[in-house]
Amino acid sequence: MKISKEKVRKQFSEWFDWVLSEAEIYDYGRYPLKGVGIWMPYGFKIREKVLAVIRKLLNETGHEEVLFPLLIPEDLLRKESEHIVGFEEEVYWVTKGGSKDLDVKLALRPTSETPITYMESLWIKSYKQLPKKYYQIVSIFRYETKATRAMLRVREVTSFKEAHTVHETFEDAAKQVREAIEIYKKFFDTLGIPYIVSKRPDWDKFAGAVYTYAFDTIMPDGKVLQIGTAHHLGQNFTKAFDFKIQKRDGTLDYPYQTSYGISERAIAALLAINGDDHGPILNPYIAPIQVVIIPIPAKDDETTKKIINYCNDLKAELDKNGISTYVDTDPERTPGEKFYIWELKGVPLRLEIGQRELNNNTVFIKRRDTLEGISVPRSAMVDEIKKLFEKIDKDLKENAWKEFNSRIRYMSDLQKAKELLNAEGGIIEVPWCGDNSCGLKIQEITDSRVLGEPDEKKEVNDKCPVCGRQAKTVLRIAKTY
């Protein structure tokens, strides 16, 4: 059976919606409210696996999980002026309690810098308590005016992991942003999602931040998806909240903060990145079900029973070895039908067990990613599966990165860049003098979105295509979601 990626590339939107609903991951568009979706049991399990990865990474780097209120009183949200200007038009307001108008309007949190800074100002009094690193995984609400899209652009972001940290100095906070970037690199590396880190331009940084770094990936259709951000908040929020600490020298000063976030967009990317026309391909170390066993019934009931027993024995052995396994004994569906269903759910390995395997005491293993099958003796099954997990993990990641890197190009001609973005998408790096006005102009000319500049400035021997001065670095542009 041949692997095709026609559909996932050419009709990505349709493919993605199809996967979410048919694989019973996420029901979107049927609940009678725009921009919200429902995590179905299988999707919820994938979500839990992904969240477990980020929780582990944060916990082992000294982050503590907390849970703040969903509601933010209006005056709190308005404390930091740039922040509220940035979010003003996206806030949902609760204005009534029963039939009575509320004295103070309540916002459904669009993000939690303000409530967290408020409480930190009560909790933290001394440099000795720093650094402090909190995080929570919660729903946030943003009234998106643009077209909403299942999991990619929603009004209730259900899996927002937001981290908030406090530091004694600007440099400490800057270091924390670096740590956040390292943590996210590990996170996306674990999931096998390729990424590029860019420093967002000034006009597109987080509302209230000194600077913003962002992780972007490229979806199969060539459009770019922001999958993570990390902000240096300076003293913007601590000043707004009059949050002071006692320093080493006894003086009082405002501490420095950072915040960084990821959301279910990471899960959307996870599903999309390795997808083919049969559905997504889950990384073996993320998949809620790692191995599915499909019994192939025999002509006679007695043999069929033996085959099922054999399957259950295999499952027991795999479970014992920590491999999450499901035996699909549904008598109503033919094996062929089950193959399609479990491929659609992205289960990385499948065992096809029929009379042949029963007689020879073997198992037939098929890889989801390549659809290649091998027959191995039963005694070698566990080792073989573990080896295949490693191989699939490695292959998926290598392929994803190869594809990703092939879609990042350098061009000095803006017209050609525009044409290429329209035709194929991807990310294009263009020479840039570093001036915001030229950056905005580049955005306009190429009819694209500026992602920002590389973390480490790149040597470029070209001139800025707008002003003609020597370029200091490159600016990354793309078509974005």
Add this chain to the structure above:
RNA sequence: GGGGCCGUAGUCUAGCCUGGACUAGGAUGCGAGGCUUGGGCCCUCGUGGUCGCGGGUUCAAAUCCCGCCGGCCCCA
């Protein structure tokens, strides 16, 4: 922000322009039975619709008009 398209069983869709023969057709799904089972097989029977919601025009509305809700696309 500007423009366009669309909403009919769980899902997809025909019908809408040109109102009446629509008691709304099909596919898929779901249920029962049979036949099968190593890639969505086939057959029989059954199930399932306030035609998104509200209002208007008309003797008559899925069909025309208005508002709302929801979905999609293009442009900025």
